[in-house]
Amino acid sequence: MDIRKLVVEFVGTFFLVFTIGMVVIAPGADALAPLAIGSVLMVMVFAGGHISGAHYNPAVTFSLLLRGLIEINEAIGYWIVQIIAAVIAALFVGMIKPDMPADVMVGSVGIVPVFLAEFLFTFVLVYVIHNVATAKANDGNSFYGLAIGFTVLAGAYAVGGVSGGAFNPAVFIGGAVMKIFSWGYSWLYFLAQLTAAASAAFLFNYVDDGK
Amino acid sequence: MDIRKLVVEFVGTFFLVFTIGMVVIAPGADALAPLAIGSVLMVMVFAGGHISGAHYNPAVTFSLLLRGLIEINEAIGYWIVQIIAAVIAALFVGMIKPDMPADVMVGSVGIVPVFLAEFLFTFVLVYVIHNVATAKANDGNSFYGLAIGFTVLAGAYAVGGVSGGAFNPAVFIGGAVMKIFSWGYSWLYFLAQLTAAASAAFLFNYVDDGK
Amino acid sequence: MDIRKLVVEFVGTFFLVFTIGMVVIAPGADALAPLAIGSVLMVMVFAGGHISGAHYNPAVTFSLLLRGLIEINEAIGYWIVQIIAAVIAALFVGMIKPDMPADVMVGSVGIVPVFLAEFLFTFVLVYVIHNVATAKANDGNSFYGLAIGFTVLAGAYAVGGVSGGAFNPAVFIGGAVMKIFSWGYSWLYFLAQLTAAASAAFLFNYVDDGK
């Protein structure tokens, strides 16, 4: 296990969740929150990609594990660090912005739309990551961070009003600490995100010829 | 015919039309809808370009057919898949957002402005694609997805209020299923989009020296 | 004289001015107009750079002439085409949007702020272009269009409220046809833009070591 990779995962996940908390719990700024969130993910991917692979998302780590691009020991380390970073980020948001919102998500929308929203955009996020960051045909490109970050931007605009736009179990956990998401629906989000990650890994293996 | 390419065309067109439906049928978020749409097209182009060429648009496939960069059999496969993906995406939007808007487009604006709007920005979209994704002088660049996606962003801001900003027969069809566009004007949109695609292919052949 | 280059200059300048007209003459959409304008310039630069150099701006052509990167004959051709494209674009905007605004610029702001606004951001635009598109140290980069387009985006946000944010004699002329700018102040805009272009060329020659 390489501690340096875990540190990079911590930094990236921390700033992703911290930024989400700061821009979502901000009356009036909501319309541009996805731009801020997509941008911070982009910059953390560009910054940390060469060291840890820049997952910052347990579902991404899971899909890379399924493809054999990370070993189980290291994946467990990534998951633990990602979750700890998300919780600490949520606590920092609480220190800076004491007024946390009450739960607002899911209840009013229904389980099927939330599942679809989280499944579809976690799927496309993981599909984009496999293609831009692991496909041999795209070796050495300079767009991988932009593609990954702005997938979340598009998803947040598309389905943010339905599921809150987590696409990431660590974001869900950090968001639940901040009361953006409700703990009672964690099974729904995790199920959607992990099945999406597995589906995207499977699809990538089928469509990419490895050259 | 390579099924893997069709799968990639399906995924890209599906998420393009799904995102359009989700952000356009959203009261209040309209001002940033073009950012979401341009971004999702960008990321799908970066993700799928190395496999299918990332058309996601029958007019793009048509213009590449005219230049001999795709064979007619494969082009027909692309068209069918693009249209099916657009229809299915529209149905998914309907599952998540039951309240579809009534037809709003075209009638109040007039046929000439709609034709010009769709012609001009489909033309520039296809012109950009030929230059950034097929010109030898730009081989190996990392900007093709950004250029293609943000052409649609600019077009959506420029003429979205005139024609709805389809620039893509599959988007029109998906949009018509969602009642964003009116079926009665399909001939006008298709005419504008396909003549624009042909014009852009012709112009590219003239201006690019193939080196 | 290479006609193909002039065609590319026509297309790029046309879509730049057309987009400006469509987004500026649009009640309510003003806040995002700079994003649309910066994006369309970016995509036209990426699309046409390999053929004509993607000037789309008589001040840019002027500054490249001063550095000996374009010959006077060709520069005159570029200027004529850029201005014609801008006028035609303005007429197309008029066909689609009959309601042109009355003159609003300059009068209420004062000559010195307008001069400074146009000088400073034309200067930085030309300075960026020389550095990202002509400096040997940046050969083969994939960011030149993004840098150039988003300079205009930043300038439009920074001083759009002061001078209207032309930074380009062709944009001024097209804008004057659309009554966004007032013909009576053309001397002020041209003076600011051309002295800025000359200053930026001079400064670039000083700071860049040619390696």
Added chain:
Amino acid sequence: MDIRKLVVEFVGTFFLVFTIGMVVIAPGADALAPLAIGSVLMVMVFAGGHISGAHYNPAVTFSLLLRGLIEINEAIGYWIVQIIAAVIAALFVGMIKPDMPADVMVGSVGIVPVFLAEFLFTFVLVYVIHNVATAKANDGNSFYGLAIGFTVLAGAYAVGGVSGGAFNPAVFIGGAVMKIFSWGYSWLYFLAQLTAAASAAFLFNYVDDGK
């Protein structure tokens, strides 16, 4: 000491602070101010990176000094020029926009949140810079300016409402001249920014293996 580098630092810092002043002191445009600020930093980094390294920020120069990537003599020159550029930019904003706002920052928020806000995003800004612009693994990339500029964009959205989002002693000084920041809190901003810069340099040395 290479005067050309100092000139490039002057130009970049000037336009960064000038743009900040113009977009922040603008009633109504606040929501998109971070996009303008992130964009101008991005373009100045792309333009000047090959000459001066494009610091435009005394905290960045400080962190590179700690890593031995710049000599103390040159660093002092950079600091002086960055501060002079920021002050002159503030004076230009004053010439164009005579109505300066009264101090608004810090007092109402509390010292701990301001310290955290400035520390965290100066840290991530410097961390991103070291990774994208100095790590051997990222040599020759085309994304460094995008990553650096959009870090500030994300930070401005995330904590702009807390600390004003300086992340840069020169921006603080220019902002204080424009009364966006209060001189009385300069120690707090400088302490947060410089300790963040040192921490990020230290962390980078730990996580990057130099290959």
